[in-house]
Amino acid sequence: MPQDRRKVPFSGKAKKQQIQAKKNRQNKTLLLSTSSGSSTYDVVSVNYQPKNRGGRGDSNRYTLKFYRETDAEMTLKKEEALKSLNSVSEKDMEVDPAEFFPDELTFPKRPPWDFNMTPAQLDSQEQRYFKHYIDKLQASDHWKDVSYFELNLETWRQLWRVLEMCDVLLLIVDVRYAGMMFPPSLYEYVVKEQKKDMILVLNKIDLVPAAAVCAWRQHFTRSCPALRVLCFTSCPGYNLRGATNDKAGLQVRRRRGRQQMCTEGATKLLEACKQIVGTHVDLSSWEKKIREESSLERDEDERTEIGEMIQEKADTTYYKHEKYKNGVLTLGCVGQPNVGKSSLMNAIMGKKVVSVSRTPGHTKHFQTIFLTPQVRLCDCPGLVFPSTVPRPIQILMGSYPIAQLREPYTTIRYLAERLDLPKLLRIDHPENDDSWSPRDICDGWAKKRGYLTAKAARLDTYRAANSILRMALDGKICLWLRPPGFTEERETFENHEDLKYIRWVQALTNEETSSITSDSDDERRSSESDSEDSDDGEEATIAMANKFKALANED
Structure with a gap:
């Protein structure tokens, strides 16, 4: 028999090129053309999985997709990195949310459908609609300024399902960048077209001064009269331990090993829902749960209970909304990645029911969890809406x-x-x-x-x-x-x-509150992280009281 050809050695550089070429083939880089066909844009899958996990479904159905910068843009940015910094004044750090969400940059909405359509027909219709939506955006005057936004139709389908199912929509934003995370088109669609109620949750309020939280709350209340604006943090004072800042001004906040339910934020959310539903839904079980959970402690590392409705294939199912169906209030949770949607749901539940990660796209499908028999939470994957945000x-x-x-x-x-x-x-x-x-x-x-x-x-x-x-x-x-x-x-x-009200939700002691409001701007723009850079050898343990515990003793 003939001998096999002898293997030819090659360098490590050549091996790297082989691996990179293989990754490029696996990523299935998609080329999208503008409507005029004059140029193309690379679309890359950010969290692509080489193999399916468990052999079920398509593990890459919900991968994040963004446009890739050109090589010329990369070269220019690297040259800019060698130029000196130019300090920005505090006045220039003010942002007007209206500047980042022009009317042309609305989000994709589910096209009309009826029960006579087959799943294949509906899927084809939605695919055509989404392609037309992208082409329309590319032809607009704002296209050159559009930043990263979600290009995966499957992820938008999850939003459509949540918007159809929910009675009240919770839009969660990070208060540090609240203006860049609030798409007015979503408010117009939910409140004016679907005639549903909407609550804006300013999350992570423990990271900024209370005055800034108050300013953003007043801004949204004036610009969107039908919007209810609440404050929330999954790290109130009684869930933190140790010193809160180091010598240079970096705040080093550490969570306690055993967490308590964030009763302050949950109470305000309950009050807002009571005003919305009136007598249509009995929320007494939710109120009772808050009273009971406020006196209990939960292990932060306890096993996660994942919600139902995990999708393994294209979601082209039908759903006709019926308000407060069977006496159940459905709260839909929507927001961009890393705003703390899953942490908020865990904090409202008083235990870990949704897994949390810093990686965008960690929640890949919507999931529902019953808070009580009469209250249902529906968590949507993080979505980056079209905008001109830098x-x-x-x-x-x-x-x-x-x-x-x-x-x-x-x-x-x-x-x-x-x-x-x-x-x-x-x-x-x-x-x-x-x-x-x-x-x-x-x-x-x-x-x-x-x-x-x-x-x-x-x-x-x-x-x-x-x-x-x-x-x-x-x-x-x-x-x-x-x-x-x-x-x-x-x-x-x-x-x-x-x-x-804001400081009550933060649950900070007087000493902590005064340190946040009296420090310079550079020193107070920081918060929770690991202790890798802290030089403090000892931690001053501060006793923090849960002001809501008194309710646990009521009848």
């Missing part, structure tokens, strides 16, 4: 996975021009210069943390940039943007009557 902000607020960034320096620049990063990180200039650039900050952090490349032992700038951005996402380095007019009316908001 990409650095989208990265900072967690809409795009940090690990997938090809060029992190633009986001580092945006962060460093609004915060004094060298002071917060306590780093020295790598070249002993007075002028800082985004690259200098990354090199300084890599030098301090000992991040070196494997072969040449050079400073690992990319790893340092990744570390800084994760600290910003977690809230340890906390950038928060202001609503219009906040600078001029700051004193008014610092003495507003809503502060009592």
Whole structure:
């Protein structure tokens, strides 16, 4: 028999090229053309899974899809990383949400259907509609300014299902970037077209001063009269332990090992739902649950109870909404990735019912959990709505996975021009210069943390940039943007009557409240994270009282 051809050795570089080519084939990179056919755009699957897990369904049905930057754009951004920083004033940190959501950038809505259509017909119709929707966006004047948004039809189908099922929609936003996470088109569709009630939940209010929370609450109340605005945090004071900030101003908040139900936020949500449903739904069991859970402690690491309705194939089912069907109130939870939807549901339940992750796209399908026999929660996967929000902000607020960034320096620049990063990180200039650039900050952090490349032992700038951005996402380095007019009316908001309600939800002691409101802007833009950079050897344990425990003793 003839001998097999002898294997030819090849370099490690060639092996890397083979692996990269294989990944590109697996990712099934999609080329979408504009309506004129003059140019193309690369669409990449961010969290693509090479193999199906368990052999059931398509594990890549709900992968996040975004447009990829061109090589020319990448080269230009890397050159900009070497230029000096230009500090931004507090006035320039005010943002008007209307600027980021033009009327042309509405979100895709489910096309009309009827019960005579087969699933195949409905699927084909929705595929055509979504392609037409993308083509229309590409032909609009705002297309060149459009930032990352969800391009996976399956994920939008999950939103359609939640909007059809819910009686009341909860839109959860991160209060640090509240203006960039509130799409007016969703408000118009839910309130004016579907005639449903909508509640805006300002989440993570423990990360910013109470005056800023008050300002955003007033802004949305004035701009959207039919909107109910509530405040929430899954980290009230009694669920935290230890010192809250380090010597440089970074707040290092650590969760307690055993968590209590966030009764303050749950109570306000219950009150809002009572006003909406009136006598149509009996919510006494929910009120009783809050009283009982307020006196109990739950293990943070207890086993997760996952909700029902996990979809394994294209969701083209029919659903005709019936308000308060069978006396059950359905609350739909919608928001962008990393705003804390799953954490909010766990905090309302008083135990871990939905798994939580910092990775965008972790929740891949909607799931329902019964809070009580009369209240049902429906969690939708995180969705990035079409907008002109700058990409650095989208990265900072967690809409795009940090690990997938090809060029992190633009986001580092945006962060460093609004915060004094060298002071917060306590780093020295790598070249002993007075002028800082985004690259200098990354090199300084890599030098301090000992991040070196494997072969040449050079400073690992990319790893340092990744570390800084994760600290910003977690809230340890906390950038928060202001609503219009906040600078001029700051004193008014610092003495507003809503502060009592906001601080009650935060459940902070007087000492903690005063430290947040008296620190400088750079020092108070930070919050919970791990303790890898804390130099404090001892932690001052602060006793925090749950002001709501008194209800547990009532009849």
